[in-house]
Amino acid sequence: MSAGNTAIPAGPRPDRTSAARWGLYAFLAISALFFLTPLYVMIVTSLKSMDEIRAGYILQFPAEFTVAAWTKAWNSACTGLNCNGIKVGFFNSVRILVPSVIVSIAVGSLTGYALSLWRVRGADVIFGALMVVAFIPYQVFIYPLVRIFSMAGINQTLFGIVVIHTIFGLPTMTLLFRNYFASLPPDLFKAARVDGAGFFQIFWSIMLPMAVPMIVVAMILQVTGIWNDFILGLVFAGRENLPMTVQLNNIVNSTQGERAYNVDMAATMLTALVPLAVYFGSGRWFVRGIAAGAVKG
Amino acid sequence: MNAQPGVSLRDIKIMFGTVKVLEGLDLEVAPSEFLVLLGPSGCGKSTLLNAVAGLVEVRAGQIWIGGKNVTWEEPKDRGIAMVFQSYALYPRMTVRQNMSFGLKVAGTPAAEIERRVGEAAELLRIGPLLDRRPSELSGGQRQRVAIGRALVRKVGVYLFDEPLSNLDAQLRAELRVEIKRLHQQLGATMIYVTHDQIEALTLADRIAVMHSGVIQQLDTPARIYREPKNRFVASFVGSPAMNFIDGAISTQASAPVFEGGGLRIPLAGYVFAADVPAGPATLGIRPEHVTVGPAPSAFEAAVEIVEPMGADSLVWCRTPGGTAFSLRLSGEGGIRPGDRMPVSFPSAAVSLFAKADGARL
Numbered sequence: 001m002s003a004g005n006t007a008i009p010a011g012p013r014p015d016r017t018s019a020a021r022w023g024l025y026a027f028l029a030i031s032a033l034f035f036l037t038p039l040y041v042m043i044v045t046s047l048k049s050m051d052e053i054r055a056g057y058i059l060q061f062p063a064e065f066t067v068a069a070w071t072k073a074w075n076s077a078c079t080g081l082n083c084n085g086i087k088v089g090f091f092n093s094v095r096i097l098v099p100s101v102i103v104s105i106a107v108g109s110l111t112g113y114a115l116s117l118w119r120v121r122g123a124d125v126i127f128g129a130l131m132v133v134a135f136i137p138y139q140v141f142i143y144p145l146v147r148i149f150s151m152a153g154i155n156q157t158l159f160g161i162v163v164i165h166t167i168f169g170l171p172t173m174t175l176l177f178r179n180y181f182a183s184l185p186p187d188l189f190k191a192a193r194v195d196g197a198g199f200f201q202i203f204w205s206i207m208l209p210m211a212v213p214m215i216v217v218a219m220i221l222q223v224t225g226i227w228n229d230f231i232l233g234l235v236f237a238g239r240e241n242l243p244m245t246v247q248l249n250n251i252v253n254s255t256q257g258e259r260a261y262n263v264d265m266a267a268t269m270l271t272a273l274v275p276l277a278v279y280f281g282s283g284r285w286f287v288r289g290i291a292a293g294a295v296k297g
Numbered sequence: 298m299n300a301q302p303g304v305s306l307r308d309i310k311i312m313f314g315t316v317k318v319l320e321g322l323d324l325e326v327a328p329s330e331f332l333v334l335l336g337p338s339g340c341g342k343s344t345l346l347n348a349v350a351g352l353v354e355v356r357a358g359q360i361w362i363g364g365k366n367v368t369w370e371e372p373k374d375r376g377i378a379m380v381f382q383s384y385a386l387y388p389r390m391t392v393r394q395n396m397s398f399g400l401k402v403a404g405t406p407a408a409e410i411e412r413r414v415g416e417a418a419e420l421l422r423i424g425p426l427l428d429r430r431p432s433e434l435s436g437g438q439r440q441r442v443a444i445g446r447a448l449v450r451k452v453g454v455y456l457f458d459e460p461l462s463n464l465d466a467q468l469r470a471e472l473r474v475e476i477k478r479l480h481q482q483l484g485a486t487m488i489y490v491t492h493d494q495i496e497a498l499t500l501a502d503r504i505a506v507m508h509s510g511v512i513q514q515l516d517t518p519a520r521i522y523r524e525p526k527n528r529f530v531a532s533f534v535g536s537p538a539m540n541f542i543d544g545a546i547s548t549q550a551s552a553p554v555f556e557g558g559g560l561r562i563p564l565a566g567y568v569f570a571a572d573v574p575a576g577p578a579t580l581g582i583r584p585e586h587v588t589v590g591p592a593p594s595a596f597e598a599a600v601e602i603v604e605p606m607g608a609d610s611l612v613w614c615r616t617p618g619g620t621a622f623s624l625r626l627s628g629e630g631g632i633r634p635g636d637r638m639p640v641s642f643p644s645a646a647v648s649l650f651a652k653a654d655g656a657r658l
Contacts, residue, residue, distance in 0.1 A: 187385035187458075190352045195399030195446075196373030205398070209389035 046070060046265035053261050069262035073270060077263055079250035086267045089247030093227060093274075095158060096243055100165035101222045105215060107166055108173020113203050115174065116181040117189050127178065134171035142235055149236065156238030164236045165226050173218055180214045181207060213285075220282050224275045244271045301328040301486050302363025302376060302453040304349060309358035311344055318344050319510045322358070326488060328453075331480050334490045335497040336507035337533065342490045345507075346456050349488060350379050362454055373403070375454075378447035382459040384439040386431040386446075393427040396446045410449075417448040420479070437468040444479070457489040461496060473499060494534045498522065506530045524648070528655035531581045531648055537611050539648070540587075540622035542580045546649065546658070548573060555580050555649065559618025562594060566645035569658055577652035584611060586646035587624035595639040603632055614640065 007014075041058050046069050048062040075085040082088070115123045145164070149155035154163065184207075192202045208215075233243035242250075248271045252264045304326040311319045318341045326332045334342040347353040349360060351372035359368045367375045386395050393414060400410045418424045421441045431439055440460055447455055457476070461469040477500055480487055491497055497504045498518045505515045506529075514526040525531035531539050544557015546564070553564040553573045557580060564573075598614035601621075609627045616622065624640065626632060649658040 185383045185385065187381040187383045188387070190347070190350070191379065191381060191385035191446075192387070192398075193352060194350060194372045194377065194379045195450075196371075196402045197398070198402075201402060206387050206389075 042265045042269060046073075046262050046269055048262055050258070050260065050262060069260070070266040070270070072260075073251070073263045073267035077251045077260075077267060078254070079247050080254055086244060086247050086251060086270055089242060089244035090270070092237070092241050092247075093233075093244040096161050096165070096233065096237065096241065097223065097226050099158075099162045100169075100226050101219060103162060104166040104169035104173055104222055105218045108170055108218065109177040109208065109211060109215070110203065111170065111174045112177025112179075113181050113207055114199075116178045117202075117207075118199065127174070130171045130174055134175075138168065138231065142231070146235065156236065156241075158237070158241050161233060161237040161241065164232050165222075165229070168232070169222055169225070172221065176218055176221075177211065177214060180211055184210065216282070216285050220278055220285055223278050227274050301484060303328045303330075304454055304486060304488065305359075305361040306345070306349070307359045307361070309345070309348065309360070310356045311341070311348055311353060312356045317510070322510070322512065324505060324512065324515070326486060329484045329486055331477075331487045331489065331500055331502045333497040333501035333504045334488065334507055335492070335494060335504050335534070337492055340507040341510040342492075342507050343458055346379075346458050346488060346490045349375075349454075350377055350456055351375050373399075376452045377454045377456055378450040378452045379456040379458065380440070380443050380447050380460045382462050384431070384436075384443045384463075386439055386442060388431055391428050391430055392423065392434070392442050392445075395431070395442060396427075396449050399446070399450055413449045413451065414445075417445040420448065420482075421445050421475070436464050437472060440464065440472060441475075444476070448479075448483075452485070454486045454488070455483075457487065457491075459491055460489075462491070462493070469493075469496075476500065494536060498534070504534075506533060508533075524657070525581075526657050528579060528581070528650040531650065535583055537584050537623055537625070539581045539583050542582075542616065542620050542622070543652070544578060544580060545576060546573065546578045547575050555647075557618070558616035558620040560596060560616050560642070562642055562644060562647070564644045564647075564649075566643065567647060567649065569649075571658075574651070574658050578658060579650045579652060579655075580642070581648040581650060582622075582642050582646060584623045585625040586643065587622070588641050588643055589624065589626065589638055590641075591639050592641040592643075595641040597637050598640040600632055600634050600636045600638070602634060 037059075044060070044062055045053060045058065047065050047067065049064065049066055049068070052063060073085060074087050076083050077085045079086075079089075114120055115127050120126070146155060149160050149163075154160040188206065189202065192206050197205065227243075228245065229243065230245045230249070233241075234246050237243060237246075248267055251267050304324075306322060306324040309319055309322040309324075310317070322345070324332075324345075334345060336342045344353055348355050349362075351367070351370060355368065359366055361367065362375055362377065372379075386392075387398065390398065396414045396417065397410045400413065405413075414427070415424075418427060421444060423438065423441050423445060426434060426438060426442065431442070434442065440463075444460070460476070461472055464472065473496055476489075480500075489496075489500060498521075501518050503515060504518055504521050506513045506521065508529050514521055514530045516526075521530060521534055525534060525539075528541070532541070542558040542560070544555055544560075546553055546555050548554070553567070553569075555562045555564055555578065557578075562580065596617055598616070600612055600614055602613040604611040604613070609625050610632065611623050612626055612632055613621060613623050632638075650656065651658055
């Protein structure tokens with residue numbers, strides 16, 4: 001038996017980090033830097049004055065911090081002739097977002113429940129149609145929907161845009177909830193029926209409380225999706241209700257004379273704040289959401 | 298308590314899409330009877346139970362419960378309660394809420410719900426668990442709660458769909474006794490689905506042995522065990538399983554004789570269902586009916602394998618013709634592989650089946 005360094009294996013295996021692993025870490029760090037740099041540039045630019053920006057050192061830390069650009073973006077940036085800042089868009093987006101998220105999840109969970117647990121006549125056909133429609137680009141529907149909505153008198157209204165988000169959210173929401181309810185033990189549903197509960201009683205008292213994780217996932221998907229929407233808001237919301245994304249575009253693209261980079265950056269950061277908060281706040285839920293709603297990105 | 302309802306299934310046909318599960322099935326369950334539907338998985342026993350509950354639609358035939366045709370009734374209107382294999386407790390409700398959900402849906406006054414839940418909890422000794430959630434309970438406790446949820450409905454017919462299959466052996470034995478006690482206390486009609494023949498034999502007033510959608514035999518546990526009507530029933534019921542030896546029956550010197558496996562067994566003590574049928578047949582004998590010791594028809598068998606089972610041992614031997622069979626010896630008996638002993642098959646204890654269709658002769 002040789003003495004020296006040969007340890008007798010016992011207890012936990014010694015931790016040895018190999019060169020390959022260090023390489024991997026280095027790659028990850030560089031990738032992270034690559035994706036974080038634009039964000040960094042945006043933040044520092046928004047905190048600089050225009051004089052400093054003109055100097056052209058975009059990676060440089062601001063010599064003098066100023067939140068003037070942020071307040072201007074929020075309160076008084078001009079979109080065309082109106083100079084009320086992006087806050088108008090923010091509140092429009094909130095007014096669109098809240099009812100759209102609630103209604104689309106309510107409708108989606110109910111259709112998912114009906115299609116998974118009740119033997120609805122033609123359930124497979126309905127579900128198949130929903131899935132096919134999910135793959136057709138939005139743009140195809142826009143013109144016919146505009147015609148239908150203006151005939152119904154709800155084009156360019158808040159109600160109209162909520163209906164639009166509910167319709168376009170339906171395939172994903174239905175899929176999400178259908179798959180979840182279909183994965184539950186069927187005995188649960190049978191027990192509830194023997195107990196005498198009806199369609200809505202089973203949904204409300206038993207299925208929905210169990211679906212809380214799915215509701216969280218659905219909220220993440222819908223909040224980010226609806227907040228980031230541009231084209232539907234532009235077409236259907238109407239001039240009074242233009243969402244924040246559309247207003248941001250107007251601010252950035254309608255400036256005359258010198259481009260106020262700091263204001264543009266601040267306005268963009270403000271617009272991105274809600275999805276960012278959702279990303280950072282939801283963590284593992286968000287990953288589940290991506291995995292569950294993988295049909296449509 | 299007033300008279301309990303019986304259950305009557307008349308000419309039932311059930312299909313899943315284009316797949317026929319059951320056809321032309323008739324079954325009468327007497328009031329207060331404990332009937333067990335026994336069969337391997339896929340034989341249609343659970344489907345049949347679901348049809349009684351109203352959870353599966355019948356394609357043809359009628360279901361009567363307590364003298365009322367309930368074929369088109371909703372599950373809640375049939376006067377039944379059901380216990381499921383997976384317990385099917387509502388995970389977001391406490392035990393108390395689970396048990397009272399059905400009554401609440403039916404609009405029962407709160408005081409009455411409280412009383413019934415209390416009663417059932419006492420009967421099943423789950424009182425201390427009432428404010429817990431199902432996830433905080435063990436498997437045995439969950440199934441007790443599920444039984445409690447059925448009991449509070451105070452119905453005449455209780456349906457059990459493999460209620461003990463998810464439990465370990467010890468709990469299964471414990472709850473088996475509990476269910477039997479409940480049946481004696483309540484006197485309600487119970488239909489119980491299982492693939493476990495021990496449960497069937499211990500619990501049932503009558504057993505319906507099912508195979509591929511057909512009831513093979515409907516009889517008391519004792520008769521099912523002693524006089525299986527066909528080879529399927531004989532092989533499915535009994536543990537350790539019955540031994541089978543292929544051979545033929547013939548009449549020699551005006552007495553019936555079975556020859557097979559290198560053996561010649563006079564059938565003087567066997568009661569034939571009809572005339573002595575000469576021709577190919579299968580002889581079945583249960584391990585505990587094989588006798589060891591000198592006898593006129595005994596043969597020498599060498600011990601191959603010994604399986605000690607505590608109170609007795611299962612000993613595997615071969616007939617002179619090479620067919621393996623097992624026999625049961627009480628105690629350990631000091632038997633070892635390689636030992637030789639005289640063994641005989643008493644004709645009064647055997648079962649004979651036709652080779653062609655497996656029917657009892």
